[in-house]
Amino acid sequence: MGTGDPLGMEGAHTQASGMGGMRTAGDLVARMQMTRRMRLKEAKAYVADKLGCTPRDLSDPSAMEQIRIEKGLGTLPFTSSVRPGEAGMIEAKFNISQVLDIPINSVERFKERVGLASSFAV
Amino acid sequence: MQITRGMRLTEAKTYVAGKLGVSVLDLSDPTVMLDVRKELGLGGILESGEITDIDDPMGIEAKFNIAAVLDVPVNCVERFRAKAGRRRPAQI
Amino acid sequence: MEAKIRTRMGDGALVEMTPAQIRADLEAGTLAAAKRSKSAELTSAELDHLSEIFCSNSRFTGVDIGDEVVLSYDGCGSQDLGTRINDLQYYEQYLCADSLELYHHDYSYKPAKAVMAFEQDVMRQAQFVTTAPLGYGAMPDLGLYTVPDGPVPNWSQLLPLGRIAESRAAQEEAVELAADDIVYVADEMVEAGIEFIDLDTAGAAGDADFLAALKAIERIRARHPDLGIQIGMAGEFVLGMHGELEYDGVRLAGLWPLDQMKLAAKAGVTIYGPAINTNTGKSIAWNVARTLTIAKPCCEAATVPVHLNGGMGVGGVPMHVLPAGDATCRASRAAVDILRLDGL
Numbered sequence: 001m002g003t004g005d006p007l008g009m010e011g012a013h014t015q016a017s018g019m020g021g022m023r024t025a026g027d028l029v030a031r032m033q034m035t036r037r038m039r040l041k042e043a044k045a046y047v048a049d050k051l052g053c054t055p056r057d058l059s060d061p062s063a064m065e066q067i068r069i070e071k072g073l074g075t076l077p078f079t080s081s082v083r084p085g086e087a088g089m090i091e092a093k094f095n096i097s098q099v100l101d102i103p104i105n106s107v108e109r110f111k112e113r114v115g116l117a118s119s120f121a122v
Numbered sequence: 123m124q125i126t127r128g129m130r131l132t133e134a135k136t137y138v139a140g141k142l143g144v145s146v147l148d149l150s151d152p153t154v155m156l157d158v159r160k161e162l163g164l165g166g167i168l169e170s171g172e173i174t175d176i177d178d179p180m181g182i183e184a185k186f187n188i189a190a191v192l193d194v195p196v197n198c199v200e201r202f203r204a205k206a207g208r209r210r211p212a213q214i
Numbered sequence: 215m216e217a218k219i220r221t222r223m224g225d226g227a228l229v230e231m232t233p234a235q236i237r238a239d240l241e242a243g244t245l246a247a248a249k250r251s252k253s254a255e256l257t258s259a260e261l262d263h264l265s266e267i268f269c270s271n272s273r274f275t276g277v278d279i280g281d282e283v284v285l286s287y288d289g290c291g292s293q294d295l296g297t298r299i300n301d302l303q304y305y306e307q308y309l310c311a312d313s314l315e316l317y318h319h320d321y322s323y324k325p326a327k328a329v330m331a332f333e334q335d336v337m338r339q340a341q342f343v344t345t346a347p348l349g350y351g352a353m354p355d356l357g358l359y360t361v362p363d364g365p366v367p368n369w370s371q372l373l374p375l376g377r378i379a380e381s382r383a384a385q386e387e388a389v390e391l392a393a394d395d396i397v398y399v400a401d402e403m404v405e406a407g408i409e410f411i412d413l414d415t416a417g418a419a420g421d422a423d424f425l426a427a428l429k430a431i432e433r434i435r436a437r438h439p440d441l442g443i444q445i446g447m448a449g450e451f452v453l454g455m456h457g458e459l460e461y462d463g464v465r466l467a468g469l470w471p472l473d474q475m476k477l478a479a480k481a482g483v484t485i486y487g488p489a490i491n492t493n494t495g496k497s498i499a500w501n502v503a504r505t506l507t508i509a510k511p512c513c514e515a516a517t518v519p520v521h522l523n524g525g526m527g528v529g530g531v532p533m534h535v536l537p538a539g540d541a542t543c544r545a546s547r548a549a550v551d552i553l554r555l556d557g558l
Binding site: 001002004005006007008009010011012013014015016017018019020021022023024026027029030031033034035036037038039040043055056059073074076077088089090092093096103104105106109110 | 274275276277279280281282283284285286287288289291292305306307309310311312313338341342343344345346347348349404405407408409410414440441442444484485516518519523524525526529531535536537538539542543544546547549550555556557558
Binding site: 147151152153154155156167168169172173 | 222225226227228292294295532534535536537538
């Protein structure tokens with residue numbers, strides 16, 4: 001959807017039908033759609049399998065907080081601020097790439113620039 | 123009207139609706155309130171050029187108008203008046 | 215006497231309608247759409263479900279637990295508060311966006327191309343501080359290639375003069391220029407670390423605009439096999455400003471979402487977003503029924519994820535700069551429940 005009134009559009013859609021982004025696994029499922037062309041059901045099944053949970057858990061912030069912390073996939077600041085050792089942002093993306101077994105462009109470029117080996121064939 | 127005048131919700135809504143010239147139901151309706159806020163200079167969401175134009179009051183400017191329209195003192199507005207009024211016009 | 219339901223018109227105005235009136239509008243909306251787009255009307259069961267959604271005075275409604283979809287955005291934030299990177303962070307952290315999109319304020323590929331070095335810098339920094347998939351978006355905006363903004367003769371001035379051949383030639387020239395710019399921007403932003411590129415309001419200037427997008431997508435896909443490519447349409451059918459342009463042997467003028475999706479998938483998109491316009495003179499129930507009727511064939515046949523455009527003035531959302539949440543949530547839920555979408 002386009003930019004505009006964040007409460008009237010983004011906020012309303014998020015509460016009405018959105019997966020919940022990083023509160024849950026919305027960003028992970030989005031990744032499989034955006035970069036692997038998976039339809040929603042397939043994307044949810046794939047991510048659930050990689051995370052070791054059910055597709056229904058993917059939209060559940062209670063379930064996903066635990067999983068994200070355990071696997072270092074990044075959480076929201078007010079949950080992560082009490083755990084300063086947690087992976088976040090680009091660090092989390094390294095872990096997401098590994099857990100979901102997909103290349104992430106910004107991660108691969110980071111590795112190139114600092115001389116780390118890529119896990120994916122070029 | 124709740125925070126500064128201690129009004130219960132029904133009273134506060136009735137008061138504001140009366141001052142703005144709208145119905146109580148209209149107070150929660152962004153479709154109506156966009157125009158009312160613009161007309162009375164009460165400030166709104168920025169969304170530059172689409173909602174708030176460059177000559178629409180915002181921030182402290184809007185609060186001057188809110189104080190006048192709702193007929194309530196607004197602390198930061200009173201302090202602004204006091205501080206900005208220290209120089210006489212000839213000195214600016 | 216029937217109870218009155220508070221609902222909205224397509225321009226956002228709050229009105230009262232009876233359940234019978236709302237049902238009548240749902241039926242009229244789907245019939246109007248079916249006639250226009252030559253698709254099937256919504257079924258009786260679907261209309262019953264929509265009646266339940268719309269014939270309620272609740273301020274809010276939502277999909278069933280477990281049916282949530284992915285939300286994507288054509289640009290995050292309005293660049294009014296803080297930095298553009300702050301906007302991306304707000305969307306990720308406070309609005310729980312599933313994907314993020316950086317954009318240049320002059321939201322077209324032609325002006326963005328001129329400031330690529332700065333866009334790359336911002337994107338690179340943004341990638342360090344965000345976790346959700348982050349891409350870059352802009353519009354093909356073919357009109358910018360015409361005089362006085364660009365080098366090509368202005369076909370909207372030529373057409374009323376009956377200079378059809380010249381108008382067509384101008385559009386064909388603009389297609390190549392726009393496709394080059396889009397591919398250039400995509401290349402540069404891939405260097406900066408994007409996970410997807412978004413071509414928004416494709417088809418806004420008609421069939422030539424859509425063709426520019428498809429050609430660009432094809433080239434981007436060939437150069438970047440792993441890149442996410444999102445296309446969002448400008449309107450429900452492609453206007454024939456040229457009238458004779460084709461992609462893969464299919465004439466573009468007059469295409470509805472089903473055929474738009476097929477071509478976009480062929481070109482290489484990973485996400486396709488239909489846009490169905492809101493009629494401000496009709497109720498939101500009428501508009502949503504119409505939207506779903508037009509979008510349904512596309513969703514049923516889709517080979518790529520479909521993200522229905524659900525912003526201001528499209529997808530059944532009122533055409534008002536501050537759309538009321540009571541209207542947006544109904545459009546959102548209706549779309550997911552009936553179309554089994556991949557996202558919005």
